Amino acid sequence: MGGSTLTIVTLVRAADGPGGAGRLRAALAVVQENTARPSSLAHAIAFHRVKGLHFARFTVVEEGETQRLFGPKKYLPAELVLSLVFDGTKADCVEQLILAARRELDIIYASCEGYPGSKAEAPAVRDYFISHDVRPLVFYQGVEGMTVSAVETTAALRDELRARLDARLHRGTAETAASLGRALRPRPPIIAAADLPPPVPLASERELRLRILAWILVVAAPFILLALLTGLTASALGASEDWSIAAGFAPIVFLFALLVLHEAADARALARQAKPRPRDFSRVRIVEDVAVQNALSHCVVVKPGIVRRLVLRIVFWAVRQKVSIIERHRGSLGGIASIHFARWVPLDGGDRLLFLSDYDGSWESYLAEFVDRASTGLSSIWSNTVGFPETWLLVFKGARDEGGFKKWTRDKQIETPIWYSAYPHRTVANIRNDLRLSQLLASDKPTPEDAAWLGLL
Amino acid sequence: MIAIAFDDVQGIILRGYKELIFARFVLFGVSDAEAARTWLAGLPLTAASERDHDTAINIALTWSGLQALGVPSGDLDQFAPELREGMSKDPQRQRALGDIGKHAPDNWQWGGPSDAVDGVLLLYATTREKLALLEARFLEGQNTGVSISRKLESRALQEGSGLRQFWFREHFGFRDGVAQPRIASGAATSQEQRRGITRPAGDANTVAPGEFLFGYANEYGKEADGAPAGLGQNGSFLVMRQIEQDVCGFWQFVRDKAHKLDVSPVLLASKMVGRWPNGAPLVHAPREETAGLEQFDSFGYAVRDPDGHACPFGAHIRRANPRDTLVTGERESVQITKTHRLIRRGRSYGEPIHEPLDPSVFLPKLDALASAVAGERGLHFLCFNTSIQRQFEFVQQTWINSPKFRGHHDSSDPITSPFDGGAFEMPGIPAQRRVTDMKSFIRVRGGAYFFMPGIRALRTIADLRP
Numbered sequence: 036m037g038g039s040t041l042t043i044v045t046l047v048r049a050a051d052g053p054g055g056a057g058r059l060r061a062a063l064a065v066v067q068e069n070t071a072r073p074s075s076l077a078h079a080i081a082f083h084r085v086k087g088l089h090f091a092r093f094t095v096v097e098e099g100e101t102q103r104l105f106g107p108k109k110y111l112p113a114e115l116v117l118s119l120v121f122d123g124t125k126a127d128c129v130e131q132l133i134l135a136a137r138r139e140l141d142i143i144y145a146s147c148e149g150y151p152g153s154k155a156e157a158p159a160v161r162d163y164f165i166s167h168d169v170r171p172l173v174f175y176q177g178v179e180g181m182t183v184s185a186v187e188t189t190a191a192l193r194d195e196l197r198a199r200l201d202a203r204l205h206r207g208t209a210e211t212a213a214s215l216g217r218a219l220r221p222r223p224p225i226i227a228a229a230d231l232p233p234p235v236p237l238a239s240e241r242e243l244r245l246r247i248l249a250w251i252l253v254v255a256a257p258f259i260l261l262a263l264l265t266g267l268t269a270s271a272l273g274a275s276e277d278w279s280i281a282a283g284f285a286p287i288v289f290l291f292a293l294l295v296l297h298e299a300a301d302a303r304a305l306a307r308q309a310k311p312r313p314r315d316f317s318r319v320r321i322v323e324d325v326a327v328q329n330a331l332s333h334c335v336v337v338k339p340g341i342v343r344r345l346v347l348r349i350v351f352w353a354v355r356q357k358v359s360i361i362e363r364h365r366g367s368l369g370g371i372a373s374i375h376f377a378r379w380v381p382l383d384g385g386d387r388l389l390f391l392s393d394y395d396g397s398w399e400s401y402l403a404e405f406v407d408r409a410s411t412g413l414s415s416i417w418s419n420t421v422g423f424p425e426t427w428l429l430v431f432k433g434a435r436d437e438g439g440f441k442k443w444t445r446d447k448q449i450e451t452p453i454w455y456s457a458y459p460h461r462t463v464a465n466i467r468n469d470l471r472l473s474q475l476l477a478s479d480k481p482t483p484e485d486a487a488w489l490g491l492l
Numbered sequence: 493m494i495a496i497a498f499d500d501v502q503g504i505i506l507r508g509y510k511e512l513i514f515a516r517f518v519l520f521g522v523s524d525a526e527a528a529r530t531w532l533a534g535l536p537l538t539a540a541s542e543r544d545h546d547t548a549i550n551i552a553l554t555w556s557g558l559q560a561l562g563v564p565s566g567d568l569d570q571f572a573p574e575l576r577e578g579m580s581k582d583p584q585r586q587r588a589l590g591d592i593g594k595h596a597p598d599n600w601q602w603g604g605p606s607d608a609v610d611g612v613l614l615l616y617a618t619t620r621e622k623l624a625l626l627e628a629r630f631l632e633g634q635n636t637g638v639s640i641s642r643k644l645e646s647r648a649l650q651e652g653s654g655l656r657q658f659w660f661r662e663h664f665g666f667r668d669g670v671a672q673p674r675i676a677s678g679a680a681t682s683q684e685q686r687r688g689i690t691r692p693a694g695d696a697n698t699v700a701p702g703e704f705l706f707g708y709a710n711e712y713g714k715e716a717d718g719a720p721a722g723l724g725q726n727g728s729f730l731v732m733r734q735i736e737q738d739v740c741g742f743w744q745f746v747r748d749k750a751h752k753l754d755v756s757p758v759l760l761a762s763k764m765v766g767r768w769p770n771g772a773p774l775v776h777a778p779r780e781e782t783a784g785l786e787q788f789d790s791f792g793y794a795v796r797d798p799d800g801h802a803c804p805f806g807a808h809i810r811r812a813n814p815r816d817t818l819v820t821g822e823r824e825s826v827q828i829t830k831t832h833r834l835i836r837r838g839r840s841y842g843e844p845i846h847e848p849l850d851p852s853v854f855l856p857k858l859d860a861l862a863s864a865v866a867g868e869r870g871l872h873f874l875c876f877n878t879s880i881q882r883q884f885e886f887v888q889q890t891w892i893n894s895p896k897f898r899g900h901h902d903s904s905d906p907i908t909s910p911f912d913g914g915a916f917e918m919p920g921i922p923a924q925r926r927v928t929d930m931k932s933f934i935r936v937r938g939g940a941y942f943f944m945p946g947i948r949a950l951r952t953i954a955d956l957r958p
Contacts, residue, residue, distance in 0.1 A: 197926075200923055204923070205753070210923075211922055212921075212923070215922055310570075312569055317582060320582070323584050324587045324889070327894070327895065395896060396890055396896065397886070397889050397890050399881055399886050400890040403828075403831070407827075407831070436712075436714065437712045437714065438716070438718075438879075460902075464896070465896070465901055485922075486921075490923070490924075
């Protein structure tokens with residue numbers, strides 16, 4: 036069923052020297068003629084021929100550098116990222132892509148390290164792609180298990196029933212839910228239950244509260260264990276009861292103290308920075324709002340030092356728990372229901388953090404939801420990266436600094452010169468609505484209330 | 493909470509000048525900076541603290557105007573990107589605002605890519621004669637240093653006499669300008685409150701002053717960062733758009749669609765607006781045009797109309813201001829909505845197709861009117877906010893234009909969307925009814941983003957030396 040992901044990260048050839056990324060971008064532009072015509076959704080790469088491909092994008096991460104605690108700055112190379120979200124297996128997806136677009140891939144990857152080249156056999160190219168896949172730290176899917184074909188068939192069913200309903204209502208006869216249901220309900224069901232993703236029932240308010248509690252317990256458990264362990268060890272070593280309790284709390288207090296010290300130092304560094312001259316973001320904006328969906332590609336350097344790395348690891352572990360315990364039963368990521376797919380991917384062994392998402396609506400509305408609904412979660416992740424607005428205790432302030440956070444996000448956003456969506460006119464809300472409708476109509480159980488499915492038209 | 497400096501805020505931001513029913517918006521370019529600064533220094537700008545006047549003058553400048561008047565680049569850089577880039581030049585902004593096709597800035601009467609506007613002088617008066625005198629006094633017979641590129645005329649479409657002379661309609665025949673945010677102010681006097689400018693915070697329609705004025709806390713508890721600290725104080729961004737309305741076309745369309753659905757045209761059009769022509773909101777008057785609710789605005793949707801059976805989710809007023817039903821929680825909805833409010837100061841232009849401008853009266857004569865009326869009519873849309881991106885552009889793009897607003901499949905604003913196509917959905921029992929193949933009866937004819945400085949900040953600009 037639906038929703039696997041590949042994030043293929045390849046180095047831009049060092050032999051090309053500095054500016055290699057520029058030449059790569061030129062190659063991308065040659066392939067993607069429509070960067071000059073952003074109102075067109077036509078694609079030079081025949082992504083649509085890859086069966087089961089939801090979204091695809093190429094994005095270029097510029098070369099950069101990161102501070103090390105000791106020694107000189109570390110150079111971070113320019114990289115090309117190909118991100119794919121698809122149904123089925125990785126090998127199958129890559130093989131189909133090679134079949135559909137070998138010529139274009141050869142042009143693009145001529146600028147990348149280690150590419151087998153245009154004369155290589157397809158399996159060698161496939162292995163090259165798969166061996167460069169980087170596992171995301173978090174991968175979120177808006178409608179779990181949804182396949183591309185299910186998006187299309189459920190949408191077609193809804194459109195068909197809606198048209199029938201319009202025709203009937205225009206006749207002006209008095210109708211009841213039962214009479215409409217009798218007239219419109221397709222028998223046998225057009226889509227069988229087996230062709231739909233297994234329903235992940237959205238949790239009730241009560242269940243959600245329990246799930247939130249469960250998540251808090253899961254996240255707190257390792258800390259409690261750690262406290263117990265150190266406390267008991269101290270006790271075993273002969274410490275008094277008071278000292279053992281103190282010893283139990285010590286590691287957690289120590290971690291927090293370290294974090295607060297880091298945050299204070301970062302805040303001072305931010306305050307020292309001069310106000311930057313305004314930057315022109317038209318290059319990233321030029322491809323936005325062509326259809327109802329948009330892509331965000333965003334890359335930041337992780338703050339140097341072991342503490343930030345450790346915190347980031349813990350945070351991503353907690354976020355993964357949250358996605359599986361809470362978010363998939365709420366149908367949103369941090370309260371944001373307009374995300375088709377989102378993933379955080381580590382680059383350069385964790386020196387940089389890449390965020391890719393495919394979302395509905397405008398950048399401004401997406402960012403507004405970040406600020407209004409998901410600020411704590413996002414701050415806990417991104418406050419460990421360079422330039423993020425001042426944050427306190429990992430979750431406070433940070434992304435609540437509406438103006439500062441939006442500026443930072445735009446500033447760290449990178450171009451997405453090639454982006455593909457299999458269903459550019461469907462929102463997550465549409466997909467979920469049409470899926471629910473199809474599930475109600477495909478049900479083997481006794482006829483559900485006609486009013487329920489009629490309400491989804 | 494800091495009290496608002498009413499004597500430093502230009503009047504039109506906080507007051508509608510309802511009694512001044514005539515207005516003229518003079519667009520100008522700066523031709524001689526030195527002379528223009530002297531001219532600015534001599535303008536007696538109307539402050540929000542002033543009362544009982546029969547004329548008013550306010551002024552706003554575009555980014556190019558600020559530049560032409562010699563505002564230093566360090567300050568110019570601090571203005572928000574929307575102001576610096578302007579309304580009409582960026583292709584992404586054109587898509588977001590819907591300024592494409594017949595609305596494209598290339599076809600605009602003013603403000604398009606080849607028509608640089610540096611500023612706008614807003615003149616208001618109780619009579620035509622006083623308006624002419626006002627203009628003569630401040631624009632004629634002197635070296636103003638500005639060249640006038642266009643004058644936009646306006647007369648409010650009054651509903652009647654007596655109290656009703658200050659009830660205005662727009663050209664389609666609906667009551668306009670009812671819903672306005674109130675501004676939270678710690679020092680609101682009872683007089684200010686009675687006049688409706690400010691309220692103590694806490695109410696669903698009361699918004700932090702920083703949403704509309706620079707130098708005050710906004711809904712996120714921070715000062716808006718779209719203008720430089722000194723020059724921005726007590727200023728605001730003015731968004732101006734000239735929107736032509738095809739009134740007969742709109743009503744012929746509604747009449748045909750209503751006939752197919754077997755409902756009255758006035759009901760169908762009211763469903764599209766969310767209010768009856770007299771202003772009564774559908775949430776409280778679902779069946780007929782009830783008298784006594786004309787000015788009524790303190791309502792929500794969550795309790796009375798959670799399913800949109802009275803006022804459809806896609807209705808104009810439910811899109812432009814979703815109140816307490818944007819997301820699942822009422823309080824969160826209200827809080828989010830507060831970060832996307834606008835102070836609207838629009839004025840109609842052109843002659844109404846019929847007087848009185850009441851659809852029930854003119855609908856029977858519609859076809860005769862359609863062949864008889866000539867000329868252009870519409871709305872000079874003016875609004876104030878401190879973040880054009882988060883307020884005006886967001887509302888236009890995400891709530892008005894988006895075919896996907898609130899889970900819709902393909903449905904833009906039935907009244908003010910610039911796009912043809914899609915459906916207007918009316919939830920009901922046993923199933924939702926739709927008007928398909930929707931059409932847009934507005935056309936954008938001009939527009940620009942301005943900064944309206946505080947009165948002291950304008951003196952600072954006037955005192956600049958090259």
